[in-house]
Amino acid sequence: MAVDVVWFKKDLRTYDHIPLIEATKSGNKVLCLYVLEPERLELDDVDPIHIEWELENAIELSKCLGKIGGDLHFATDDMITTLEKINLDYGISRLLSHEETGNSWSYQRDKLVQNWCRNQGIDWIEYPTNGVIRKLKDRDLWKRKRDARMRENLYEPPEITNHAEFHGDAPSMIALGLNPRKLTNYPVPGQSAAFGRLESFLNEEAKQFQWAISSPTLAVKHGSGLSPYLTVGAISMRRVVQATNVRMEYIRKNKAELDGPTVWLKSLGSFRKRLAWRCHFVQKLEMEDNLDLVAQNPVIDANLMRVLDEDRFTRWKNGTTGWPFLDACMRQLSSTGWINFRMRAMIMSAASYNLWLPWRETGCHLAKQFLDYEPGVHWSQVGMQSGTTGINTIRAYSMTKQGRDQDPDGDYIRKWVPELSMVPTQYIHEPWEMPNELQETISCIIGEHYPAPILDELESRKEGIKRSYAARSSKESRDISKAVLKKHGSRSRPRKRRSTQKKLF
Template sequence: MDTAVVWFRDDLRLDDNPTLTDAVAAADEILPVYVADPRRQGETRYGTDKRGPRRGRFRSESLLDLRDSLRDCGGDLLVRSGRVESVVPDLAERVDADAVYAQTKPATEELGRENAVGDALPEDVAFERRWTHTLYHIADLPTPYDRIDDTFTPWRKEVEAGASVRDPVAAPETVSTPDRGLDPGEVPTLSAGDREVSPVDDRAVLNFSGGETAGKERVREYIWAGDHLRKYKQTRNGLLGADYSSKFSAWLAAGCLSPRWIHREIKRYEDERIENEDTYWLVFELLWRDFFQFQFRKHGADFFAPTGIRDIHKEWDRDREAFRRWADGETGIPFVDANMRELNRTGYLSNRGRQNVASFLADALGVDWRWGAAYFEERLVDYDVASNWGNWAYQAGVGNDSRDNHFNVLSQAERYDGGADYVTTWLPELADLPPEYAHRPWRMSDQEQAEYDLELGTDYPRPMLDVEARYRELRNR
């Protein structure tokens, strides 16, 4: 064919991008385009923003990096604003394209817009979709996605036994973009209505810079230079520092890195250095990510219902004040507050922290879990719709592999933050307390509060509920 449009979505990379590679192989000229659709921003029905400023900045950096990479190959990236079902067909018509190539996504809004683009294209323009966001290809699953097991472990075992990870495809050496007098357009930054991004907090575990170049550098630093993969399983429940976990998630979510490319790096590490349970465990985590992508293709909008995919009916509280205190890190429960303040200041939270604050909101407070999922959507730099909503539904007891037991944030804090280093990092007002009081400051007498110069209710909030009694209640129900 003469000309193909490549519509970039959450696949902002050149390496292992079959959408781009197949288009380059099929057409003489390629028009790469990214559309800043206004529906990806704005307020959700839960009163949160669909995309906060940190993820917005990461997206802008990723687009700038993608444009630079395409220009290095002789091409360019056009950036437009508007509804994708209007912008993409219009560009296809203007360059007389024979086909539009695009990544396909499993989530409902993304899939709906993708279908709208296909419906709006002229009949003589082919719509070529490529599945590019998972480790295993959807066509290679031993059981079709609409019949896969809803429990992770049997699904994982079946996939590991009956499917193979495809080899990554190489980035194209050249991309020939037609010169039709089209303005490349400006990469969007924060709009006037967006909150400004606060400076990087020196307590942040990592400065997440967007783009394939930065993502590959993080892989190089973590796997190769730091040699951290050999102990990944041992350290993955850490809370402080850059290297207790891989932190590849932001680049995976935006598609700056492909899971297959990371998988190849893991296998190369195993061949050249060491293969052990720790190296496997990073692949295991990629499988969890895959699982939720395929589950969203199977169950769709059911993941956003209060009853989840299991149709579990619970009485959810919709207490705005309780939710606000949770979101602001003002619950008076230090481990919860420390995690929420880290999230608010940096856009990132450890997996251990995510599990605990989700459990506190859904289990201890009984607040509608979807409010928490929506707040994470706004705040997380590594937000991925399937992973986020799938994990929240799981913790709320309405999703896959759902927990019948809650996380006790008090015992979790003492287990994973025994010296209270994490809590006092994010709650410096508690820094002078011994660990047992840093985790449970309400146990201090008035005399001890005076001794440590910390007044509950003034210097740090009193707990919003008797959390120890609440956990006894949950344990005995």
């Protein structure tokens, strides 16, 4: 009997899984498939931590499928070879999956799969996922369509009564020759853990969300921490949005009995906006499939003439620039695989404006650092924060100011940069200002125990801003920026800047 193959990609869950539901309705045997394609391991933006996280979530999915009568077949091969084998053994009736908006590599792979299916006379049915709308030419109707998508039904896992026996085990990291770095604060994989995280966040930690998320320490507790789950699709975006709406409705109805309902509503409103941003950014990649390779405004990018200075690149990556707050952020990121939005933006700004490094290389390094690497969000943000879209204001953060705002006592710096653990608060953000005598007393000699600043922060930032404005000034670059804005610009009305936002930089 022919099989319906359900190809699990970035949707490692049994809830809200329409391809799986459709396959179980067809009367064909159902073969649930997860494919680890070895070519991926060679890509510049893929890290062993991504593969490990994905595999652990796939193993959890396999257990969940077991509970509803199914099984997950793991293959470690390229997709076409895998499909050929299954077709030979069974005869594939249909291939069902969610749409994927991935990097350039997965886009090309999908085109190969499409061709293969066409040549074999096999239907590949792709179902929409998240808030991404395929085949849109511009953003005029995007928001309405995305919001309608978010209101669609949620689905329970279906029962699989006719699953195909075709079992391959999950490959081990050793067999794959991978040795991922060990992350601290590693999330628990799987859809149950994702649901638990969402529930706990909405009922407990989210109250402080709005003002806590700018701090690299407070955001660990009061941010949702959902991004690694969303990236592998252990939970659907629609479920997160609807659960947030339900919670907000509950708070509105029970204002009188609740502590701080206005605070709750503000924070949850702010969270819900970020969920929409995720869809907005992934949509950009959907409409510009090589965003990970080519800047949105290539003329600005060329005019910038940024240089891959190896020393600067290495010191930025290792957190040894001599700028304490930046170094602390880079080390937290390397150790945990996560850092909050504000600090991601600052890290990218330091690389782009102060150190004048090219976005593709710094973007790839960050992609490999983030457990939650999501190409659509990532490359859109890298473009924005490096000033290569032409449609966003130049965001060159002052690291010293961010450090003083987010870590006034320096405890965060001392935690992640232990070389500075004895430095008094007065000097923690600019340790090079310490008198020599003090440096000797606390055994923290700048240039010996901790590096002297790689560049003058203020001057390098000023220079970076100046060169960035110059790179935008030609008519050709302005024309491209206008076209980018027309195609990708948000259609929401611009918000009035609050005074606190002005002081970011």
